[in-house]
Amino acid sequence: QVQLVQSGAEVKKPGASVKVSCKASGYTFTSNAMHWVRQAPGQRLEWMGWINVGNGNTKYSQKFQGRVTITRDTSASTAYMELSSLRSEDTAVYYCAILSHWGQGTLVTVSS
């Protein structure tokens, strides 16, 4: 069955960067785009961007353009999302998703 397993919770200081991983199994990794979505506490889902896993092309939400980088390693069936210049407002659960299936989420806490 399709599984997306994300890396564990992170605590970062303001100004730092965080890189979250998402290991896929149960389907052909290169056949689906991988999206990253975040949800701040008590807030709505917020789309950050996606990667065409086959060719590596990316598209980002304007809100995160310049701060977010989505990559993938096809040999490891793993996608990554790196967010830089972290601020307290970036405290959220970050999800990877092929939209039909979602990872379990990774809590990123930004605190001094």
Next chain:
Amino acid sequence: SSELTQDPAVSVALGQTVRITCQGDSLRSYYASWYQQKPGQAPVVVIYGKKNRPSGIPDRFSGSSSGNTASLTITGAQAEDEADYYCNSRDSSGKEVFGTGTKVTVL
């Protein structure tokens, strides 16, 4: 980017029918998907594409669309349907957008 607007909250009596709507310009060109999210859990897709329902999703969930509005209908709501529901679509630039979310309470 496009916005998708939903009513913040709706309530429904147990066993009755509730319709959740999602409005946005992108819906004139692209289908909406619908996600159910329960507290502390990742979203689960309940409707995708034109009106497709993934395996394992009860047939009381159905989707429809007209003009700039997509709808999710729960016919015969059950207690376990109490959750937040989000619509999702893409816009003309290939970016995705999620709706503002609707909290469904089953009375």
